[in-house]
Amino acid sequence: MFRAISRRFLNTPMNFKKNPTTDFQPVGELSQRQAEKQVRALREGINYHDLRYYVQDDPEIADSVYDRLFQRLQDLENAFPDLKAPDSPTQRVGAEPVPTLEKVEHRAPLQSLQATLEATAVQRFMKNAREKAGKNTINFVVEPKFDGLSVEVVYDSGRFRYGATRGNGNTGEDISHNLKTIRTLPLTLQHRNKAPDTLSVRGEVFIPKQGFTTLNRQRVEYGEEPFANPRNAAAGLMRQYQSRRVAGKPLCIIFYEILAMDEEMPATHQQVLTQLGDWGLKTSPLNKTATTFKDVEHFHRRLNEERDDLDFEIDGIVIKVDDHALRDTLGSRNRSPRWAQAWKFEPRHEITKIQDITVQVGRTGILTPVALLQPVDVGGVTVSRATLHNEHEVHEKDVRVGDYVRVIRAGDVIPEVEERIKKPGRKRCAPFKMPHRCPVCSAKVARDGAYHVCTAGLSCEAQLSGRIKHYASRNAMDIDHLGEKAAEQLVTRELVADIADLYTLKEEDLRQLQGFAERSAAQLRNAIHAAKNPRLDHFLYALGIPHVGRRAAQLLAGEFRTLKRLAHAPLKKIEGISGIGSETASATKNFFADKRNRDVLERLRKMGIHVQPMPKKHGSLSME
Known part of the structure; x- marks a missing residue:
């Protein structure tokens, strides 16, 4: 058989x-x-x-x-x-982390482009090229100017060898481990038996708009600051030390130049683009040839009109001399070639399109609708998100996905949607509705006045980094060295799933955190374990119960004196405390009634947390 x-x-x-x-x-x-x-x-x-x-x-x-x-x-x-x-x-699924990003010298300089917003500068560029050629008509290639991260990619005998960032143009950082995760980057060239022994090509790493919106939706839901624009997102991902954090992200790469090869270079740029495609290196389908300024102007105007509907960000077009011999004649300036010119679009100001409306889960579980925008310049700052405050405001302003809106920076700091810009004849999406389940942990969402709240409490991951920071703050558990950045890293590196996990951390876990060496990791671990005997009022405040601030925590602790008595207290008893309102009383009762919260509290007890009872009342309570 x-x-x-x-x-x-x-x-x-x-x-x-x-x-x-x-x-x-x-x-x-x-x-x-x-x-x-x-x-x-x-x-x-x-x-x-x-x-x-x-x-x-x-x-x-x-x-x-x-x-x-x-x-x-x-x-x-x-x-x-x-x-x-x-x-x-x-x-492509991700390799072992690299200890550092090594420096790499480029095979050929990665020059920047001279850019303009003026049509007259483009006309001068084209006229100068024709004069140098001694011809009335020459060919140009016009391409979209992708707003991404410029990289060099090197192949040996048709196999991917390494890739690097542009850096200063002559030297970049080796990001091979992250580039290999990009599906549009071939690790082996098509027809590699016909490929040169050594090939260096230039491309642009970018994130499509839909992928960018998805990334930012995830960050906003988890209470993290979203990326300002797709370029920042691509650059940030490419410079990660751990490729497992990059694998699966919506990254793409487009190629547009051969930098160096150990065979004769094609005679024209059109031939370069064809050859790149034959090797399986993706080029832009929007590339066109042009001979007159009218051709170039039409291409510029058309892409400017269509840019909102494209699935990737472009900030202009690039005009290149097609003939390579003429390129050699034209030469280069100190940092940019004379044979290419970028014609940028006017930046978007204040009015932009809502790509999506998502929901951010805050530290106390309050759900806030957030508009994810096509990046727009507002007062000199690139904005990609704006708060919508609550469901009532969304309906009051009648904003929906796909609408064009005016964005302002409230108090010159926080971006918010001011109004919808009506576009007659444009079909609109359905009105926004708040979710019935938390978008992060799927727990039930409860209505609390004008707000919607995730009921999962301590077990909701989205609330976790904020809760950890709050838990460690001076008026709570008072844990030194555990600030916002450390808390975020503990969550993103999946070292902590709830506050009880803080007490399971080892020094080698903490050394993984950026900015932590052997000594600082030991200091943080010692500080965590030193905070195991909190007074009841400090512990209640540390738990981050909705509506329970420092004063309410002291009032509750002073009345019930022990955690056990408070946890089992009836709602009427809590409401009867002078200074405790009905909202605070309900939030406290609901917190201790939730099984997930009780599970976390039991884990804390098993980790050695001994909440100290409050001393008997003697006069008024101090805020300290």
Whole structure:
């Protein structure tokens, strides 16, 4: 039986491009030779389907089939570790963290572009190029100016070797580990047997608008500051030390120049773009040729009109001389070529489009609707989000996803939507509704006056970093060295899932935090464990119960004296305390009634937290 199966699979053509089979022989029954043959064929097939899906936008197989091919390759590489290779598609999922971003010298300078907002400057540029050529008519190539992160990518014998940021133009930072996670970047060139031994190309890493909106929605829901614009987001992700934090993010890359190669360069830029496409390096489908200023002006005007509807941010167009010999004649300035000119669009001011309306969960669980905007300049600051305060305000201003709105900076600081700009004839989306479940933890959302509140309390991850910071503050548990940045990192690195996890942290965990070395990690761990005997009023304030500030915490602690008595107190008893309103009483009762909160409190007890009873009342309570 085994021999029959082995023979059948040996005789099966190893081609996973057209109508690929997923009827695989068990991995344990494969010889080294069979596994090697199948791994090679799977990589070739997966690379082909990556090209069809991510570069050519024309997939040939269902996602489920692709997933099975990918899983099979992972299984084979795990079973036969010596078959793993740096250019395997499985390497996109994220490698081990790098200790630092090493400096890399570029194969050729990555120059910046001279930019203008004036049509007359573009006319002068084109006239100068024609005069240098000694011709009345020459060819230009016009391209969208992507607002992303410029990078150099180097291939050796058709295989990805490394990639680097632009840096100062001559030297950049090696970001190979993060670039490899981008699906539109081929790790092996198409027709690599025809590729030059060494090839250096220039591209732009960017995040599509929809992906940017999704990223910012996630950050806002978790109470984090959103990225100002897609370029900042792309740059921030590319400079991460841990590629696992980058893998799966909606990053793309577009290529537009050959910087260097050990073969003769194509004669024209149009030929360069064609050659890049043949290698499987994605180029912009919007690229056009032009001969007159009228052609260029039309391209500029059309893209400016369409930019809001494109799925990526552009801030202008780039006009390039097509002929490479003429480029050599024109030469370069100190930092920019004379054969290319950027014609930028006027920046958006104050009026912009709502890409999405999401909900931010604050430290106390209050849900706040937030408008995610196409980045817009407001008083010299790029704004990509604006608060809508509460559901009533959203309905009062009648703003919806897809609407154009005027944005102001309230008090010259906090961006907010001032009004909707009516666009007659434009079909509008459905009105916004607050969710019935927390967008982060799925707990039930309760109405509290004008606000909506997540009922999960201490177990809601979105509230966690703010709660940790509050828990550690001077008037609460008074834990030194545990500030906002440390709290955020503890959550984002998944070291802490609730406040009880603080007491399980080891020094090696804390050394992972940016800015923490051996000594500071030890200091923080010691400070956490030193805060195990809080007085009841400080502990109540530290828990961050809605409406329970320092004064209310002291009143509650003074009346009930122990945590157990307060936790089991009836609502009427709490409401009867002078100075405690009905909202505070209800919030306190609901907090202790929630099983998730009780579970966290029990874990804290098991970690050694001994809440000290309040002393008997002697006169009025002090705020200290």
